[in-house]
Amino acid sequence: MTVKQISVFVENKPGRLAAICRALAAKEVSIVAMSLADTADFGIVRMIVDDHPKAVETLAAAGFAVRETEVVVATVPDRPGGMAELMERFDSAGVDIEYSYAYAPGDGGKAVLVFRFSDNAKAEAALRE
Numbered sequence: 001m002t003v004k005q006i007s008v009f010v011e012n013k014p015g016r017l018a019a020i021c022r023a024l025a026a027k028e029v030s031i032v033a034m035s036l037a038d039t040a041d042f043g044i045v046r047m048i049v050d051d052h053p054k055a056v057e058t059l060a061a062a063g064f065a066v067r068e069t070e071v072v073v074a075t076v077p078d079r080p081g082g083m084a085e086l087m088e089r090f091d092s093a094g095v096d097i098e099y100s101y102a103y104a105p106g107d108g109g110k111a112v113l114v115f116r117f118s119d120n121a122k123a124e125a126a127l128r129e
Contacts, residue, residue, distance in 0.1 A: 001072070001073050001074075001124075002070050002071070002072055002073075002120055002124065003048055003070075003071060003072075003073055004048075004052045004068055004069070004070065004071075005046055005047065005048055005068070005069045005070070005071040005114070005116070006046070006047050006048075006049060006052065006055055006056060006059070006066055006067070006068060006069075007044055007045070007046050007066070007067045007068075007069055008020055008044070008045040008046075008047070008059055008064050008065065008066055008067075009042060009043075009044055009064070009065040009066075009067075010042060010043050010044075010045060010064065011041070011042055011043075012038050012039065012040065012041055012042050012043050016043070017036065017043075017045065019062070020045060020059065020062075020064065023058050023059060023062045023064075024049065024055055024058060024059070026058075027054055027055075027058045028051075029049050029050065029051050029054050029055045029058065030049060030050040030051075031047050031048075031049055032047075032048045032049060032050055033047065033048045033101065033103060033112070033114055034046065034047040034048075034101075035047070035099075035101035035114075037099075046069075046099075046101070048071070048073075048114065052068075056068065069116060070120055071114050071115060071116050071120075072114070072115045072116075072117060072120050072123050072124060072127070073112065073113070073114050073115075074086060074112075074113050074115065074127055075110040075111065075112055075113070076110065076111050076113065077110065077111070078104045078105070078107070078109055078110055078111040082111060083102075083111065083113065086113070086127075089126045089127070089129065090123060090126055092126070093122060093123070093125065093126035093129075094122075095117055095118075095119065095122050095123045095126055096117060096118040096119070097115055097116070097117060098116040098117060098118060099115075099116050100113060100114060100115045100116070101113075101114050102114065
């Protein structure tokens with residue numbers, strides 16, 4: 001399934017992630033999934049939220065640089081080999097993964113994986129097979 005992801009570019013200094021979270025909380029926007037990558041000078045906070053338009057508006061109004069990206073969300077069994085089987089599908093289809101982040105609650109149910117692909121349509125076709 002394809003969903004919108006928000007990428008927020010922030011200075012790499014204390015309090016910036018808290019400011020993002022406070023701004024969203026003030027508008028009652030929940031963060032569903034999040035990943036943080038950093039360099040020496042800046043960070044990229046990637047997130048999926050429950051109210052995408054409100055989050056974009058809120059963060060932009062708070063002065064953050066915000067970008068929207070289409071990502072693919074997939075679920076796999078939360079067990080050894082669950083992700084390997086999915087990766088084999090993508091490999092067989094020749095799909096390039098730009099980045100990914102995941103959540104597995106550890107209860108033996110499903111793990112949720114978020115992917116940014118060079119070709120989302122090709123990746124979704126591989127998921128349907």
